[in-house]
Amino acid sequence: MSQAVLRQPEPRPGWLAGQSSGVRLARHSLTLVALAVILVPFADLAILTRDPWGELARMARGLAWPAWGALESPLEALGLTVAVALWGTLGGMLLGFPLALLFARSRLVRAGCAFVRAIHELFWALLFLQVFGLSAATALMALAIPYAGIFAKVYAEILEQLPGAPRDALPLGVGRLSRFVYAELPLAWARLAAYTRYRFECGLRASVLLGFVGLPTLGFQLETAFREGRYHEAGALLWLFYLLIASLPWWGHRRLIPLLLLGGALLLGPWPTVDGSLLWRFASQDIWPSALLDGDWRGLIDWLARIPELGPAIGNTLLLGLLGSVGALLVALALWPLACRHFGNPATRLAGRGLLIFLRSTPELMLAFFFLLLLGPSLLPAWLALALHNGALIAFLVARHADAITPGMPGVNASGRLAYELLPRLYPGMLALLYYRAEVILRETAILGMLGVATLGYYIDANFEYLLFDVAFFLLLITAALNIAVDALSRRLRPRETAIIDDPCQR
Amino acid sequence: MGGEPRRPLVAFEAEDLGYDNQVVLSRLALALYPGERVALLGPSGAGKSTLLEALRRRLGDSAAWCPQQHGLVPQLAVYHNIYMGRLAEHSALANLWNLVRPLAGPWRQVAELCDALGLAGLMRRPVGQLSGGQRQRVAIARALYQQQELFLGDEPVASIDPHQALRLLALIEARHATAVIALHYRELALSHFDRVWGLRDGQLVIDAPARDLTLADLDGLYPDADSSADEAIDRGQP
């Protein structure tokens, strides 16, 4: 080395400066976290119960010693839960599939699907409850309609991503149907089936939740038992629910599905006597402000003015959505190593995996309900529920991807492996997944309002209770618009520089 | 070849070919005459697939088309993949029924083809479970099943050993009066074809009867003769 050329080293980069993708993603995430931290003071995070630990101990005892004998016809509720999930998903599939074929071509179909998707299953249930009462029709439509929108979108995405070569290889003049069944459907089949299966699992959770609004699925007794503090009974029901989810691979086998469908059809009921005039009155009058139907603009303005506190409700909804997403990111970052083969020993991994599966298969509403009893009705229980459920879901997927990675440098210690080998490879996918979840999280925030958290859902629930359907419907429309807007926003903000873990079954 | 003036099946007169506003072959001028067997040569990316695609568009449904192997549907059986060659001739209902239970006539015809191509006994097997060479033969079978006068093939005998390739080319020749086939084996181009079109960098640099050409002429198409080994994995863009 010649001593004359003692060159100045390249200047050391400043804190988080630079354009490499890792640093850019770190800045991106820290901005999100900072935004959440700045906004936390606006959130109502008070703990309102005087003795949360005592309550927690009672709940834990209930879960540890479930009172199986105290349950009233749990098998019937279980059967109905499965039947509603199966037929609801099937209905969604039958409606969604034709729409998927039109999806790319029709703006109207796309908008319609975005709209039905943006409203949570439970809100649809509240709506149909008014015309079909506490009946199987309400339950099925509450599942089938939003799922039709979801299926249409995802099926269309799957079909769109098909390789074009088999289609191009066909001789000219092949009809649409023949082309579809020979050169498209067989190629898409496996992914369509996998997604439908995943949606059925979601349907199972949603079907349980329908009990919270009074349909006699598993959630009906679960909510009652929890609310009235009969935790041993609640524990038994909760165990039943986990058993149902865990044993899905056995009873939900492909060959058993027709049998389940048939059995489910017999369990479904009661069927409502549909009063056509009532239905028409509901659709043409009840859900619209009367001033609008009369063309009375001044009256409409009065009507709008009387709608309660829309600003804070929207603010709370968005705030909870942001906090929930950031919380989910932090939870996912903290939890994924627990279930990953690169860390810990078999025992800790088993426990970690168990914890993640437990958190991700418990519906948010149920977790929130649990924290609500524990902490009182502030934003805190909702936040915890959203962060834990979605965080665990992301962590589980990230751990699975991490398991597939072989570190390039053997013998690096755990922290080095985490920071240099794994996280740089996994983080972009993790963040992208979070942006997909943001839409789901926002939809859930609205529904958590039914538990008394002052989001839009709180006012929707209230107005259904007051039978002011026009206001409830208006608020539903606002909720849907908000979801669509946030979905569009998160699509724009989503980091796209790396291959994402882009499987619809994971969103 | 007789000397009488003939009408070409297709003729390009100084045309730009490509897709999505991107010109791949510029100012192309060539003509395809009935009864001609043309070998299409050139390194990957030279525009062979683009040219075949353009020919296919011009010729419409009078040409049997044999794309590279990913034109097959791996989930469907060999029989169904071959049947797809004549999908347009049957009603949608018949096509649907054929998926449930193969139609008798087509099943017999496809079986004959399979025998000829060494695919006997594989008709019910999903194409996804076949070897690369077997898939290529399924793709050829599908093109033969179309029973046209003219054969257009995009590397139909790539990744097949020269012996087999010879046999398959003979089979194609026997059933089609006219053919344009993209190839890798330069020797085959000279020995089994009437005419050679050579593409390089988006230009037609050779358009001559095979008997007037030597291997050395053809070597000029490839920027680095050694790289011809890489060509075996050439995927040629559609």
Place this chain on the structure above:
Amino acid sequence: MRWLAASALVTSTMALTLFAQGAVADTLHFTAIPDEDQSRLVERFSKVADYLEERLDVEVEYVPVKSYGATVTAFRNNQVQLAWFGGLSGVQARRLVPGSEALAQGSEDARFKSYFIAHRSTGLERAEELPDAIEGMSLTFGSRTSTSGRLMPEHFLRQRFGEAPDELFSRVGYSGDHSRTIALVEAGTWDLGAVNYTVWDAAVEDGRVDTDKVEVIWTTPAYPDYNWTLRGDVDEQFGEGFTEKVRAALLEMDDPELLASFPREDFIPADNALYAPIEDVAEELGLLR
């Protein structure tokens, strides 16, 4: 494209025929607003179902529901024909189903009351008037459309303070039912609660509430409340004179065990007009239009 339209048509017809084949009811279904613990509701109303079955010569079935709103919806959709409503839910139901009638009420319901209860730690004592000290505390109502757990307490609060509850209190909630209100105030989650006086008295009598932790601080003036309401079209469904049979069965219910489970002394005749004051208050508070 055509096959798409056809498949959509087939699907929708299938769905419609499925939904249209509802069972024709020859069973009288009745329900009650879920104002207390579910287990107590089921217990008390299955006995009532047995009694009604005997008196009416038709099958009678109790339908449990989750919320006050669901009770009204079930009544509106003819999934139940008879219901034990609160004052406000009864008014809502009768507005939605023209021709339906309030048949009977408990003798207590003519002069019903609500209690304001408070956790001991608030230091509030029983008084003739709601103390000013409650300002800034937290309060939970029962169900949003409960007459005794929300409507009338809110009405009297507004009368006393001239302010809406959200302005008066630091935090306002809706527990869902009276039992839960008592439990939550007892646990100290809320400082104050508004409850139905019969539910409170029964809970104290059965020892289900720890009066060292929670106590009544104020009793509201009287107002009309609970009522049995029957749909107007039952005579068509169950035969001429069915309404009168139901009315008689309710008014002649004298088994103390049945009555104690409501808990009411006995049932007396009622009519729709009795509940006009409730209707006025609800309109004033914007809960009815």
